[in-house]
Amino acid sequence: MSTHFAQQLLIWFDAHGRHNLPWQDNRNAYRVWVSEIMLQQTQVATVIPYFERFMERFPTLTDLAGAPVDEVLALWTGLGYYSRARNLHKCAQVITEQCQGKFPNNTKELAQLPGIGPSTAAAIVSQAYNKPAAILDGNVKRVLTRIFAIAGWPGQKSIETQLWELATKLTPKQRNADYTQAIMDLGATICRRNKPLCVACPMQTECQALTQNRVTELPTRKAKKAIPEKQTWALLLANHEHKIQLHQRAHKGIWGGLWSLPEFASLNELQNHLALQGIHQHAKCLPQVKHAFSHYKLTIHPYLVELSANHGHIQESALVQWYASKQMDTIGLPSPIKDMLQQYWA
Ligand code: SF4
Incomplete structure (x- = not known):
């Protein structure tokens, strides 16, 4: 045979x-x-x-x-x-x-x-x-x-x-x-x-x-399980030079090692985070972004805060950096986040 x-x-x-x-x-x-x-x-x-x-x-x-x-x-x-x-x-x-x-x-x-x-x-x-x-x-x-x-x-x-x-x-x-x-x-x-x-x-x-x-x-399909849905609140923090603050994600799991927006479990958490950093500007709600992974669906609620020139310095570290739009192609970014940033930075 x-x-x-x-x-x-x-x-x-x-x-x-x-x-x-x-x-x-x-x-x-x-x-x-x-x-x-x-x-x-x-x-x-x-x-x-x-x-x-x-x-x-x-x-x-x-x-x-x-x-x-x-x-x-x-x-x-x-x-x-x-x-x-x-x-x-x-x-x-x-x-x-x-x-x-x-x-x-x-x-x-x-x-x-x-x-x-x-x-x-x-x-x-x-x-x-x-x-x-x-x-x-x-x-x-x-x-x-x-x-x-x-x-x-x-x-x-x-x-x-x-x-x-x-x-x-x-x-x-x-x-x-x-x-x-x-x-x-x-x-x-x-x-x-x-x-x-x-x-x-x-x-x-x-x-x-x-x-x-x-x-x-044929081939026989896998028995279907309901796909869970998750939500996350993402902070698009822009400084007066129009740079965006990005955080590098842990090297394991979804989008491991990529640069992305800081995420929070609720709007309340996002606002608490801003308050802790002494940021009191209004967080503007941007259109939701939906993304389907193979094992769950994610809805991202992005909030934009634009800092004025007289806002004090915000700490940077190896895992937290400010990026200009022209640097976007030099770092690994998740596609839906990149698409969102491209719209904001266009
Ligand atoms: S191998 Fe695939 S394409 Fe070829 S006859 Fe069978 S089912 Fe059709």
């Missing part, structure tokens, strides 16, 4: 696969790794400009390892899931310090590095070193659950184990880099989550989901 499956996929890939992605040029472990991390939870079309800007600024692992994490986060602004960027930076430093700047060429060692899971490790081994290694990202899970009509949420341990076994069995010894790209391409361009193009699919005669008319029900 494995040879036939791989052959069919490779014939399709040679004619219809994606052969001009920027990370396929000058292919090496560093470029493959950065692209794989960016592609987690993000579409190819969105990733391409980010990847190109990233490579322009950090052409090698050494450049990335030696850069301040703030600069890495600034280039990541808008891609979301910022722990990926922090881990990327940390991983570059670990490889530089502990592996003499060389990527390991096997999945076992790669999967021990920060931010590299088993599928990303396999993608690096396969794509950068052309050695047989099975991947199992979201696209591959979708393709396999449909072709083999595997019911059950693919994130569930028993289903995931079954899919890993299948992916390993199907992975060919020859042309492994192409096979890996081929199965990812099939999932991304033909066997799409919505409206798969079964008529153009090289696997349509084998596909059990198609034969059984179960394409729309």
Whole structure:
């Protein structure tokens, strides 16, 4: 089965696969790794400009390892899931310090590095070193659950184990880099989550989901939980030079390590904070900002306070700084906060 499956996929890939992605040029472990991390939870079309800007600024692992994490986060602004960027930076430093700047060429060692899971490790081994290694990202899970009509949420341990076994069995010894790209391409361009193009699919005669008319029900969706909603009150404190006070967030959790507005659990708390700093100006209510994370929805209530020139000095620290609008692209800012600041500073 494995040879036939791989052959069919490779014939399709040679004619219809994606052969001009920027990370396929000058292919090496560093470029493959950065692209794989960016592609987690993000579409190819969105990733391409980010990847190109990233490579322009950090052409090698050494450049990335030696850069301040703030600069890495600034280039990541808008891609979301910022722990990926922090881990990327940390991983570059670990490889530089502990592996003499060389990527390991096997999945076992790669999967021990920060931010590299088993599928990303396999993608690096396969794509950068052309050695047989099975991947199992979201696209591959979708393709396999449909072709083999595997019911059950693919994130569930028993289903995931079954899919890993299948992916390993199907992975060919020859042309492994192409096979890996081929199965990812099939999932991304033909066997799409919505409206798969079964008529153009090289696997349509084998596909059990198609034969059984179960394409729309596979892969099985995760049982839905109600998405919680949270609220926060954010302070946009501007001084007489039109600089905004930003606070650097803790390195863990949502927007970890990014610069953002100080936040409070209520308007009352925000006003108490102002009073404690001797600020008695009126806090002007700005339009609400809504943002959806994968696991909760956030409503931000921004309040603007503009300080006059005769207001006393407000303490700065490593984690509390005043920024001018022209510095906005040099630091990591959460997208909704950046959008809000752009409106205010426009
Ligand atoms: S036939 Fe349709 S459902 Fe089956 S693998 Fe191809 S695109 Fe996916």
